[in-house]
Amino acid sequence: MTVAAYIASAIFIVVYALIASEKVDKTKAALAGGALMMLVGLVDQHTAFHGSMHVVRGLEQHVEGIDWNTIFLLIGMMIIVNVTRHTGVFEWVAIKTAKRAHGRPIPILIGLAIATAGVSALLDNVTTVLLIAPAVILIYEALEVDPVPFLILIIMASNIGGTATLVGDPPNIMIASTAKLSFMDFLSVNGPIILIIFVAFALTIRFGWGRRMQVTDEQRHRIMEFDETRAITNYKLLWRCLFVIGLVLVGFVLHARLGLEPATVALSGAALIMLLHPEGPHDTLRDVEWPTIFFFIGLFIMVSGLVKVGVIAALGQGLINLTAGNPMALTMAVLGFSAVASAIIDNIPFVATMTALLSVVAAQLHPEAGAPGSLEVLQHAGVLPIWWALSLGAGLGGNMTLIGASPNVVVSGIAKRAGHTITFKRFLKYGVPLTLQYLVISALYLWFRFFR
Numbered sequence: 332m333t334v335a336a337y338i339a340s341a342i343f344i345v346v347y348a349l350i351a352s353e354k355v356d357k358t359k360a361a362l363a364g365g366a367l368m369m370l371v372g373l374v375d376q377h378t379a380f381h382g383s384m385h386v387v388r389g390l391e392q393h394v395e396g397i398d399w400n401t402i403f404l405l406i407g408m409m410i411i412v413n414v415t416r417h418t419g420v421f422e423w424v425a426i427k428t429a430k431r432a433h434g435r436p437i438p439i440l441i442g443l444a445i446a447t448a449g450v451s452a453l454l455d456n457v458t459t460v461l462l463i464a465p466a467v468i469l470i471y472e473a474l475e476v477d478p479v480p481f482l483i484l485i486i487m488a489s490n491i492g493g494t495a496t497l498v499g500d501p502p503n504i505m506i507a508s509t510a511k512l513s514f515m516d517f518l519s520v521n522g523p524i525i526l527i528i529f530v531a532f533a534l535t536i537r538f539g540w541g542r543r544m545q546v547t548d549e550q551r552h553r554i555m556e557f558d559e560t561r562a563i564t565n566y567k568l569l570w571r572c573l574f575v576i577g578l579v580l581v582g583f584v585l586h587a588r589l590g591l592e593p594a595t596v597a598l599s600g601a602a603l604i605m606l607l608h609p610e611g612p613h614d615t616l617r618d619v620e621w622p623t624i625f626f627f628i629g630l631f632i633m634v635s636g637l638v639k640v641g642v643i644a645a646l647g648q649g650l651i652n653l654t655a656g657n658p659m660a661l662t663m664a665v666l667g668f669s670a671v672a673s674a675i676i677d678n679i680p681f682v683a684t685m686t687a688l689l690s691v692v693a694a695q696l697h698p699e700a701g702a703p704g705s706l707e708v709l710q711h712a713g714v715l716p717i718w719w720a721l722s723l724g725a726g727l728g729g730n731m732t733l734i735g736a737s738p739n740v741v742v743s744g745i746a747k748r749a750g751h752t753i754t755f756k757r758f759l760k761y762g763v764p765l766t767l768q769y770l771v772i773s774a775l776y777l778w779f780r781f782f783r
Contacts, residue, residue, distance in 0.1 A: 335640040339373050343633055343642075343684075350680060353734075358622040361629030361680070368636035378639065379632045394639045395687070395704075397631040400508045400594045401501075405455075405627070406619060407597025408498060411576065412458040413618045414604045418569040421450075421459075422562035425466030430559065434551030436474060440481050441533050443467060447485050448492025448529055453580060456493035456500055457620070460486060460738040464745045473553045479751050482742055483761045484536060487730045489738045491532060491769075494726030495525040497593060498583065501627075501737070502682035502725045507593070509686040510709045510718045514583040514593065520719050524776040528727070528769045535765065571607040575600050623737075630683045643687045644695075650688070651695055659782045662716040663774060665689070669724025670770050674731035674762075682725050689717055716781040723773045731766040733758040 346364035349355040368374050374394075377383055382396040424446050432438035443463065451459045467485055471478035493499035497507045497517045506512065563569060582589075582596035605612050637643050654660040665685075672681050693714040694703035701707035708714070729736025733743060733755045743753045 333640065335373055336642050336645070338371065339368065339636050339640045340642055342367055342373075343637060346633065347680065356622070357680075358626040358629070361626045361633065363629070365629035365632030365636075368633055374632065374636040374639050379635055382635070394635055395509075395631075396635050397628055398505065398508050400592050401504050401631075402624060402627060403594040404498070404504055404508075404592075404597045405501065405624060407594065407599075407601040408455055409458070409619045410601035410615055411572075411579065411597070411604050412454050413615050414568070414608050415572040415576065416458075416462055417565065418572060419562040419564045420569055420572075421462035422466055423559050424450075425463060425470065426557045426559035426562060429470050429554050430557065434474065434554035436471070436476055436481075437537060439470060439554075440484060441536055443481075443485060444488035444529075444533065444536070447488045448495075451489045451492035452495045452499045452525075453576070455498060456489040457623075457737045457741055459493075460489045460742050461745070463489075464742045465749075468746065468749045468751065470554060473557075474550045477751070478749075479746065479753055479757065480761070482746050482751070482753060483758055486736075486739050486742050487532065487761070487765065488529070490726060490730050490736050491525060491529055493738075494723060495521050498597075500726050502678050503722055504593075505679075505682050505686050506718055506722050509690055511706050512710075512718065513587040515587065517722075518584075520780070521722060524723070524773060527776070528772055531768065531772065532765070535768075568608065572604060575604040575607065578603070627679070627683075630680055634683050634687050637684070638687050638691075643684075644691050646688055646691075648695060650692055656696060658713045658716060659778070661692075662720045662777055662781070665717050666720040666724040666770065666774060666777065669721050670728030670731065670766065673725045673728035674735045674766075678725040678729045678736050682721065685721055685725075689714075689721065692717070716777055719781075720773075720777060723777070724770070727766055727769045727773065730769075731759075731762045733762075735762070 342364055346360045349360040350357045365379070369376055369379055377396075378394050379396045382394055425443060428442035428446055429439045432442050447459055447463050450463075463485060464482060467481055468478045471481055490500070494503065495517070497503050497512070497514045503517060503521075507514075507517065579596055579600035582591070582600070583593060586593055586596050605615060608615065634643075650661070650664070654664050669678075669681070669685065672678075690704060690709065693708050693711065696713060697708055697711045726736075729739065733739050733753060739758070746753050
């Protein structure tokens with residue numbers, strides 16, 4: 332490794348440590364790390380912003396900069412959700428679900444978990460829990476039941492649902508953009524296994540906690556008195572939002588056939604929903620999670636620096652050597668490592684690094700398939716299972732600890748402000764056994780689908 336490689340690695344490790352410790356805001360840390368990479372000359376501005384060709388470890392390679400497809404896909408979806416949430420439809424769903432369950436805690440939880448997973452798959456899991464968590468606290472406080480276990484399980488439902496589709500979870504967006512995978516690719520590969528895992532999740536809730544959660548008729552009556560019709564504040568806007576969301580989902584399904592990137596579909600939907608929204612754009616744009624967007628930007632710049640100086644190529648070669656280049660061994664190693672790593676640090680920075688790493692691994696494993704970064708290399712039959720292992724490992728591994736994924740941190744903050752602290756230890760009691768169960772199911776699925 333060169334001096335530049337050691338400097339880049341040191342910057343990246345320090346930023347990771349700051350993010351994991353939560354002593355410095357993750358957006359500040361990532362932007363500072365990206366700026367430092369450019370200031371010391373590890374990556375030039377053109378490469379960081381647009382990507383360019385460089386010789387890396389003796390081979391000419393395209394070094395990706397900021398992944399604008401990921402950035403604008405996130406912005407587009409955030410705008411769509413920000414307008415939609417003003418209609419009150421998410422609160423309506425929560426109250427309607429609780430009343431359909433006749434105020435019984437476990438049926439309410441299963442219903443909310445289904446709603447959360449479904450919305451997380453279609454929109455994004457961070458925004459979903461941001462809107463569902465307050466309703467969960469309201470419902471279970473009315474039942475005089477500790478809401479913390481239910482909040483933890485709603486987090487897990489969100490992460491499970493988000494793993495099913497391209498747009499449900501930011502790591503999937505990054506994987507799709509790097510590996511050139513479509514919305515339907517995710518739905519056809521991740522969809523079936525996520526459905527199986529969610530059924531296992533619901534059965535665990537039903538038989539693991541069902542008998543222990545009993546409430547009185549008086550407590551259930553409080554839930555039945557809730558009026559869900561008051562939650563909807565603007566019916567005209569609601570129908571407009573549902574129309575736009577429907578068009579966007581059709582666009583995601585057909586984007587590969589239409590020759591459009593997912594970001595183009597999301598931005599078009601965002602533009603249309605703002606045109607149909609009677610209010611000005613200022614409030615909508617102000618509510619976009621700009622700290623998250625700039626966190627991604629800083630992260631992409633740092634990763635481009637690691638690629639340019641050869642750190643990612645060296646790690647890729649090490650991973651190949653460790654598994655002797657065996658596709659199944661490599662797939663299972665990525666699944667397990669992704670889950671453990673995502674449990675220790677937020678899965679977003681981890682996946683940003685791994686997508687770059689696996690792109691290099693794909694080129695090293697199959698140089699005969701085409702140029703590095705080409706569709707033929709990235710989607711080679713021996714490489715595709717590794718991308719799905721990364722998606723499942725990072726998405727499900729985020730359920731293991733309180734800091735494993737963004738929805739975990741978001742709900743923890745909401746719960747704390749409401750007077751219900753979710754401790755790291757308490758989350759582990761739920762997260763570890765359930766996640767291990769789902770990783771075993773995922774490993775069997777990957778073997779059955781790609782290697783049997």
